[in-house]
Amino acid sequence: MSRTSGVYRITRLGGEEVRAFVPAPLPPRDPALAMEPSLLHSLEAATAAMGKLSVAARMVASPEWFLYGFVRKEALITSQIEGTQATLADVLAFEAGQPAQRPDDVQEVCNYVAALNYARREIARPKGLPLCTRLLCGAHQRLMRGVRGSDKEPGQIRRSQNWIGGTRPGNARFVPPPPGEVAGAMSSLEKWIHAPDPLPPLVRVGLAHAQFETIHPFLDGNGRIGRLLIALLVEHWGLLESPLLYVSVAFKRHRDDYYARLSAIRTQGDWEGWTRYFLDCVHEAAQDGISAARRLFTLIARDRARLTRQPSATVPAIRLFDQLPAHPVITLARAIKLLKVSKPTAGKAIHALLEADILRETTGKRRDRVYAYHAYLQVLTTDTQ
Secondary structure, eight states, rough: OOOOOOOEEEEEEETEEEEEEEEOSSSSSSOOOOOHHHHHHHHHHHHHHHHHHHHHTSSSOHHHHHHHHHHHHHHHHHHHTTOOOOOOHHHHHHHHOOOOOHHHHHHHHHHHHHHHHHHHHHHSSSTSSSSEEEEEEEEHHTTTTTTTTTOOOOOOSSSOOOOOOOSSSSSSSSOOOOOOHHHHHHHHHHHHHSSSSSSSSSHHHHHHHHHHHHHHOOOSSSHHHHHHHHHHHHHHSSSSSSSOOOTTHHHHHHHHHHHHHHHHHHHHHHHHHHHHHHHHHHHHHHHHHHHHHHHHHHHHHHHHHHHHEEEEEEEHHHHHHHHHTTTTOOOOOHHHHHHTTTTTHHHHHHHHHHHHEEEOOOOOOOSEEEEEEHHHHHHHHTTTT
């Protein structure tokens, strides 16, 4: 099957001809997206896995046990795709108040978390922004704050030509729409997101992501905002109640296919091939999340029981254990603040968790010690090294 998915605008930059691609508005037309048997099979598998992931997230009393770690895992992987070298341990130690080993890379990961949290808060606020171009611009501003690309108009739709691959637009692998076409293309995407459409929501998520990446509305950070858009749409269309899907892991595993499938949309109008690829990645990512959730559920139950059996266990120790999902790397000062107790009481709580082999000291120092919930981090760090 072949269709035209857009048009080329011929411009001249630097004295040479440039063919910039302007995508047709969604949904695919002439013909419409064909929900053929193999694609329906991928949709059913991905939808079923998403349902199981949602159930798995309810297995523990607090969804924070999953949400904190899963969001940061997605933030880490989506930043690694762009070339950062930070580890999850680097990020969590920084959040615990320790100096960052790779400060620039860690800041990029933390910025992604801040951008996602900002967007989710806005959408949830009664008078906040809906899922729209302005919201994505606000997320982009937070994403680029103080990191690589912070000089490339953060939070602003681009006013100059960008390109992908090559050293200039004239020899690039792909050239997105000219700057004068970007606002209109984003407006069309925004309207389609909020308009009724008979296509299944999960299919629409994949179409929206591909369209955003083709428009490439910012001078930098488009990949990360495009993957953030997936998380927002999954919630917007009620597929998950919180951003537990870290699809960037699957994109990273199948990176060559990712670029090939996007390219085939533009050159052949092959939306079916892209959609099948996207759904298979969602299925894989949801399966990863289910496996991690089950392991965390077993781990939490085991460690809670182990802690309560400890002779040194105190009420503050149990309270500190309950704080670990959002603070898996902790210091004595942080424990004092979280528990609102004295230094000796916080020290005893940490000692009880050390005796139960829940926390482990990570620095080997006598002063300014840092403690990590090592088994919890081992589950999360799968696929992040």
